[in-house]
Amino acid sequence: MAKxxxxxxxxxxxxxxxxxxxxxxxxxxxxxxxxxxxxxxPAHHITKVVVEANGKPVLTADWSGSVSKNPFLSFSxxxxxxxxxxxxxxxxxxxxxxxxxxxxxx
Amino acid sequence: xxxxxxxxxxxxxxxxxxxxxxxxxxDDLKALRAYFKKNMPNPDLSDYKNGIYAFNKDARAQWEExxxxxxxxxxxxxxKELWEKKFKNGKSFADCFGSDLSKIRPKYPYHDExxxxxxxxxxxxxxxxxxNGEKPYKWKKGNIAALSAYIAKAAEGTKITTMPxxxxxxxxxNKGKNFFYAKRGQLNLSCADCxxxxxxxxxxxxxLGPAVGHTTHFPVFRSKWGALGTLHRRYGGCNKNIRAxxxxxxxxxxxxxxxxxxxxxxxxxxxxxxxxx
Numbered sequence: 244m245a246k247x248x249x250x251x252x253x254x255x256x257x258x259x260x261x262x263x264x265x266x267x268x269x270x271x272x273x274x275x276x277x278x279x280x281x282x283x284x285p286a287h288h289i290t291k292v293v294v295e296a297n298g299k300p301v302l303t304a305d306w307s308g309s310v311s312k313n314p315f316l317s318f319s320x321x322x323x324x325x326x327x328x329x330x331x332x333x334x335x336x337x338x339x340x341x342x343x344x345x346x347x348x349x
Numbered sequence: 350x351x352x353x354x355x356x357x358x359x360x361x362x363x364x365x366x367x368x369x370x371x372x373x374x375x376d377d378l379k380a381l382r383a384y385f386k387k388n389m390p391n392p393d394l395s396d397y398k399n400g401i402y403a404f405n406k407d408a409r410a411q412w413e414e415x416x417x418x419x420x421x422x423x424x425x426x427x428x429k430e431l432w433e434k435k436f437k438n439g440k441s442f443a444d445c446f447g448s449d450l451s452k453i454r455p456k457y458p459y460h461d462e463x464x465x466x467x468x469x470x471x472x473x474x475x476x477x478x479x480x481n482g483e484k485p486y487k488w489k490k491g492n493i494a495a496l497s498a499y500i501a502k503a504a505e506g507t508k509i510t511t512m513p514x515x516x517x518x519x520x521x522x523n524k525g526k527n528f529f530y531a532k533r534g535q536l537n538l539s540c541a542d543c544x545x546x547x548x549x550x551x552x553x554x555x556x557l558g559p560a561v562g563h564t565t566h567f568p569v570f571r572s573k574w575g576a577l578g579t580l581h582r583r584y585g586g587c588n589k590n591i592r593a594x595x596x597x598x599x600x601x602x603x604x605x606x607x608x609x610x611x612x613x614x615x616x617x618x619x620x621x622x623x624x625x626x
Contacts, residue, residue, distance in 0.1 A: 252418055263418050312575055313423055 249342040253328050260322040260346060262294060262302075264330055265315050272308030291333045292316065296326045322346075374513055374522050374612050381545070381613055385559055389549050397562030398617045400625070404549045405556050415624045421498060421570040424577045424622070428499025431492055436481045442496070445477035450503035454619055458511065458608050460518035467521055467604040470497055471579055488598035489582035494568040494622075498577055501568065501621030508618055509565065511611035525609025528602055529560070534593030540606075555626060564610045566623030577622060580607055 248267040253260060266289070273286025292304040301320040324346045331341035372380070382394070392403035402409040432450075435441045446453050457470040471493055475485035486493035513522040529540045540560070543552070548559035567580040581603045585595035596602040 250418075250422060265418060265420065265422055267423050313420060315418070315420060317418075 247342050248340045249330055249332070251328070251330055251342050251344050253326075253344060253346045253348070255324040255346060256319070258321075259319040260296070260324070260326060260328070261317075261319045262328060262330075263315070263317045265313065266332060267313055268332070268334065270308065270310055270312045270314060274308070286335055289314070289332045289334045293331045294318075295329045295331075296320065296322050298329075374519065377526065378613060378615060381561060384545065385548070385561055389559065394561075394616070395618065397559060398565040398614075398620045400558035400562055400566070400623075401549065401556040403562075408556070412624065419570065419622075419624045420572075421577055421622050421624065424495040424498050424570070425502060427492070427495040428497070428502075431496045432499055436478075436483050438481055440481050442474070442477055445473070445480070446500075450500060451507065452504070454501045454504035454621070455507045455510065458604065458611055460513060460515070460521055460608065462515055462517060465517050465521075466601075467608045469581075469599065469604060469607060470500065471581070472599055472604075488579065489585070490574070490576055490578045494577035494579050494582075497568045497579060498622035501619060504619050506618050506620075508616055509611060509614050510616075511608070512615055513608070513612065521605050521608055522612060524601075525605035525607070528606050529609055534588065534591035536591040538591045540587075560610065561613055562617055564607065564614050565617050565619055566621045566625075568622050570622060570624045572624075572626050 250265040252263045255261070268289055269287055270289065271284050271287040273283065273288075275284045276282065277284055286308060288308045288310065289306045292302070292306060293300055294302040301322070302318055304316070306314070327343060327345050329341060329343040331339060333339040385397075390404050396403040399409075399412075402412045432442050454470060457473070458467050460466075461468050471488060474493055474496055475488075478485045486496075513519045532539045532542075543557045544560040544563065547557050550557055564580060567583070568577050569580075569583065570577050571583075579598065581598035584603045584606060585598060588595040
């Protein structure tokens with residue numbers, strides 16, 4: 244199994260489900276220049292993040308190059324500790340990755 | 350008789366050890382700690398490893414949340430990968446450092462009596478690579494920081510025991526001490542100006558961290574860098590900040606400074622890698 248680019252942590256806190264994710268991605272804006280060649284490094288960043296709980300979306304995000312490298316996402320939603328959470332990202336090159344975990348699963 | 354007495358006295362005087370003008374490292378340590386205890390908001394000595402977060406409660410709350418799921422987790426994975434990867438000749442880092450990861454970081458920095466130099470963790474990482482026919486890493490960031498972070502994490506909680514014992518080691522210590530207290534750069538500041546005399550005070554939007562506890566949490570993930578960096582990377586950056594020409598990473602100057610700073614953090618726990626602004 245290929246190594247995931249997503250580290251996902253979920254826990255129940257105060258009646259809500261807290262979701263935290265650290266995603267490995269270069270998030271190139273497309274405006275940076277290569278120091279050696281002087282050419283622009285092509286844009287390569289996540290454009291959409293969808294987080295689903297038991298198949299239903301609880302968060303969708305439209306990202307651009309302004310989000311930093313290896314982005315960290317943190318939010319809560321109203322759910323139960325028996326939920327299964329799935330996070331999927333898609334980037335401007337069409338690549339995507341996803342991870343699925345039960346609440347509290349390491 | 351008089352001549353005999355005076356010549357004996359002269360002989361006796363010449364035999365008594367010449368007391369060096371500089372205080373011993375142990376004296377310095379006591380003095381510095383006493384200074385901080387007297388002049389600054391007073392956290393527990395064991396909290397000095399957390400730098401400014403020992404004083405600034407608001408920043409500490411935010412920092413603790415970051416450390417719960419820190420940005421350098423990705424680098425720790427990379428560090429593990431590098432540690433386990435075999436060199437072309439079949440050996441690996443464990444052959445240079447031993448397989449008990451928790452015992453490595455506390456050794457450094459140390460004074461090599463035979464070569465009369467200071468040996469740092471990063472120095473030995475690259476020595477291991479070159480000894481085994483591999484290309485050494487760059488000194489300040491990237492793979493060296495990731496591997497150093499992985500090694501530091503394994504020793505979390507171990508106390509720093511760096512203390513020079515021999516004359517040559519003390520000479521290196523004094524070299525670092527003099528660097529620390531000397532003014533430099535266009536802004537004419539010494540390390541001490543900020544990190545001793547102004548520690549815990551505000552500098553624009555940040556607090557100045559105290560020198561005690563400086564080295565415990567390296568390598569450091571600085572939000573400003575968006576990445577991990579080694580201690581010598583920070584030394585260079587700090588020197589640039591006061592508009593002094595930085596020395597090279599792993600130069601004698603920075604190695605001596607690291608040695609001195611480690612002694613000033615003697616007894617504190619290792620807590621690298623750390624997240625900082």
